[in-house]
Amino acid sequence: MTAAAQPLLQVRDLCIRFPTQDGAATVKAVDGISFDVMPGETFGVIGESGSGKTTLGRALVGLLPPTEGSILHDGVDPRSLGAGALRIHRRDYQIVFQDPHAALNPRQTVLTSVCEPLEIAGDLPRAERARRGLEALSRVGIAPEYAQRYPHMLSGGQKQRINIARALTVRPKLIVCDEVVAALDVSIRGDVLNLFASLQREFGLTYVFITHDLSVVAHVSDRIAVTYLGRLMELGPTLAVGAQPLHPYTEALMSADPLPLPSHLRSQRRRIVLQGEIPSPIDPPSGCRFRTRCPSAQPRCSTEAPAWRELRPAHWVACHFSTRDGPPARPPQQDAA
Numbered sequence: 001m002t003a004a005a006q007p008l009l010q011v012r013d014l015c016i017r018f019p020t021q022d023g024a025a026t027v028k029a030v031d032g033i034s035f036d037v038m039p040g041e042t043f044g045v046i047g048e049s050g051s052g053k054t055t056l057g058r059a060l061v062g063l064l065p066p067t068e069g070s071i072l073h074d075g076v077d078p079r080s081l082g083a084g085a086l087r088i089h090r091r092d093y094q095i096v097f098q099d100p101h102a103a104l105n106p107r108q109t110v111l112t113s114v115c116e117p118l119e120i121a122g123d124l125p126r127a128e129r130a131r132r133g134l135e136a137l138s139r140v141g142i143a144p145e146y147a148q149r150y151p152h153m154l155s156g157g158q159k160q161r162i163n164i165a166r167a168l169t170v171r172p173k174l175i176v177c178d179e180v181v182a183a184l185d186v187s188i189r190g191d192v193l194n195l196f197a198s199l200q201r202e203f204g205l206t207y208v209f210i211t212h213d214l215s216v217v218a219h220v221s222d223r224i225a226v227t228y229l230g231r232l233m234e235l236g237p238t239l240a241v242g243a244q245p246l247h248p249y250t251e252a253l254m255s256a257d258p259l260p261l262p263s264h265l266r267s268q269r270r271r272i273v274l275q276g277e278i279p280s281p282i283d284p285p286s287g288c289r290f291r292t293r294c295p296s297a298q299p300r301c302s303t304e305a306p307a308w309r310e311l312r313p314a315h316w317v318a319c320h321f322s323t324r325d326g327p328p329a330r331p332p333q334q335d336a337a
């Protein structure tokens, strides 16, 4: 009998808070999130701007310390490691950001940027670092003659490929991809997503794919987590979340921007228009975070935070009134034509 694989990421009761600029209040950017990511999986994270996705992504690779709770990497809490062990450990957990320009130093050549993580790791001779850098560039489709050029001489798509090469040189286990195609021209997004997919097959990579664009998440993810104001609303297999969501928030997101699913899985849902903006994470609503915009909210929703319930196999939701058949019924006047 083989033992079940250990999750590559174990996130437990994670909270990340920031002081506001004047120090008078606290931003609860991530406020009690738990999930596991398995080796080789692509874990999608979706939600509106301001729901804490980037903060979560930075914490997953150790760029932000948990205020409360924990993140285990392959069973290890990086906070338990000494400086030398931590430097080696961090190579395994990389992040690629949305803005391909901001992530590259304009005064460094492409090859210098790509080799930088290896230089920080500090255990390879210069010639070997250059060899690995050129190999990574070639793998992401950048020809060797670009190695000595500077970022301003390259297109957005080329720059993002270089950022991917930079993450690859250290041969990581996990890459957090934070809105990695959002800044790219629509015509090249598919190519870059296909590159991520082929790198995953080749290197056995695990991805956390953060995006507000549902077509991107459907293209790449095995499972999807839906975030709202620092919490998870729903988590489940991509097809199930896309075709038969359990949470009113997911239902509204999918009705506005359906996942591109096979036609037999697409339901004819009426568009649900969410009223208002996402509230401030400085003073989030009591009880259920979503209640100020939820068409199905009831008095209990303001006093009691919904439990995290597994209503279908491996499909979880945080709503008092969802059943395994779906979200609670909405009053009919909430539906827009």
Ligand SMILES: Nc1ncnc2c1ncn2[C@@H]1O[C@H](COP(=O)(O)OP(=O)(O)O)[C@@H](O)[C@H]1O
Residues within 6 Å of the ligand: 018, 019, 020, 027, 028, 029, 047, 048, 049, 050, 051, 052, 053, 054, 055, 056, 281
């Ligand atoms: N360093 C910081 N200091 C203060 N507030 C922050 C900081 N980083 C993020 N926030 C706030 O935390 C919330 C979540 O931000 P973010 O994680 O960027 O969300 P998303 O990526 O989903 O748009 C936002 O209200 C944002 O303004």
Ligand code: SF4
Residues within 6 Å of the ligand: 248, 249, 288, 289, 290, 291, 292, 294, 295, 296, 297, 298, 301, 306, 318, 319, 320, 321, 322, 328
């Ligand atoms: S708990 Fe209440 S407010 Fe929250 S999603 Fe469910 S019905 Fe809506």
Ligand SMILES: [Mg+2]
Residues within 6 Å of the ligand: 053, 054, 055, 179
């Ligand atoms: Mg973000």
